[in-house]
Amino acid sequence: MEPQFTIDNLLGTSFACDCGREHSTCFSKMILEAGALQKLPSLLGEYGYQYPYLICDTNTYRVCGQQVCGILDAAKIHYEMIILQSPLEGDLPADEEAFGRVCMAFPKECDVVISIGAGTINDLGRYLSYITGREFLLVLTAPSMDGCVSGVAPLIQNHLKITFPAHAPLALIGDLKILSEAPMKMLSAGVGDILGKYNCLTDWKLSAIVNQEYYCSTIEGIMRSAIDKTMEAAKHLKERRAEDIRTLTEGLVLSGIAMDFAGNSRPASGAEHHLSHFFEMQFLFDGIPAVLHGTKVGIGTVITLGFYNQLANIERPDFDKLRKQITERPDMDAWTAEIKRAYREGAPMVLELEEKARKNDPEKLRQRLRQIEVHWDEIQALAASAPKAEEIAGILKSLDAPITPEEVGVCREYVADGILYAKELRDRYTVLQLLWDIDMLAQMKESVVK
Secondary structure, eight states, X not given: OOOOOSHHHHTTOEEEOTTSSEEEOOOOEEEEETTGGGGHHHHHHHHTOOSEXXXXXXXXXXXXXXXXXXXXXXXXXXXXEEEEOOOSSSOOOOBHHHHHHHHHTOOTTOOEEEEEESSHXXXXXXXXXXXXXXXXXXXXXXXXXXXXXXXXXXEEETTEEEEEEOOOOSEEEEEHHHHHTSOHHHHHHHHHHHHTHHHHHHHHHHHHHHHOOOOOHHHHHHHHHHHHHHHHHHTTGGGTOHHHHHHHHHHHXXXXXXXXXXXXXXXGOSHHHHHHHHHHHHHHHHTOOOOOHHHHHHHHHHHHHHHHHHHTTSOOOOHHHHHHGGXXXXXXXXXXXXXHHHHGGGHHHHHHHXXXXXXXXXXXXXXXXXXXXXXXXHHHHHHHHSOOHHHHHHHHHHTTOOOSGGGGTOOHHHHHHHHHXXXXXXXXXXXXXXXXXXXXXXXXXXXXHO
């Protein structure tokens, strides 16, 4: 199949890819236009649903949910609804408390789950639909993140951000008037989430080189299309033109479809997301109001692309010396103590992951060093292909988005810990793990913190 990376060509598609896998997505319809909410009753009728369960928070109810209720009432469609309380400061976290409230209010007679929101509300609805076996529809209120149509949901469990399997929506409804009126910080967060793909695609290729991880050029092409669309929209986003809001939304949707095709978040999440999740955990521990996911991803992207920019120009490591010094690295007891300090209540799950993955095992390190040594020139060429961190920072800054951790309240200690230990959040090879492998991560950390 010669892929055509447009929404229309990818909706509800299934095809055998040149990578050897079958790619598919159940996401089959997108209604993205002014007045789109009016089509919700006919959409429910098309799918045969009669008793929806609506999920929103106080913000999205005010922006859109109240209007949805009026439309369903006028169509005489019976529904149940939960309205989660939005915090006075920051954003609602997708944690056990929020999900518990959503579950407790769910009537088993409801035949479809509908989220009215963007990030957290979307994630809660997608996961509920998965565990209850109901299908899922999304009424999007802001183009602020790329997981709106993906088949995974990142939720906070035991203070740790974990990616759970979820239902991608059968359909997405986005009223362009509502989307265009979203706060600028949400629009810039959507841009930040997509710009992070520059790093995560590089991380994915890096892992294919070092670990022979599965990689798909078709999925990469979809992600590149999402980036291109977003870069175009970013030029005039402050003007809030409908065509630019549509372009940004379509870019985010393409990213979600790419995750569906891969069966996980690998094409859309790398070291920049790991830093974002680590910072988010520290906010939770300290009772600091949450910051939008895409905002933190944009900041993480500036940091990790800076690492790639430096990696492209360093001298070839002395691999014989690196192998000899493996025994001089901190032992497991010292590493465990650091994880307990940095992750606090979330440490047990991080330690459990390392017990399974053994990313930092000396023998696995030796194996990776052999691959890195053989492919060093290829790795440096890959690093050189990454955009300049300053370019990405400039785009975010033009949208009044934060570009440094300090701007969103992340202290220097958490920045340092994130660079050293955010890689432990996932069994996923990224530039952070590579820098640790060649014993340069601590040095790079110092340059960022300073």
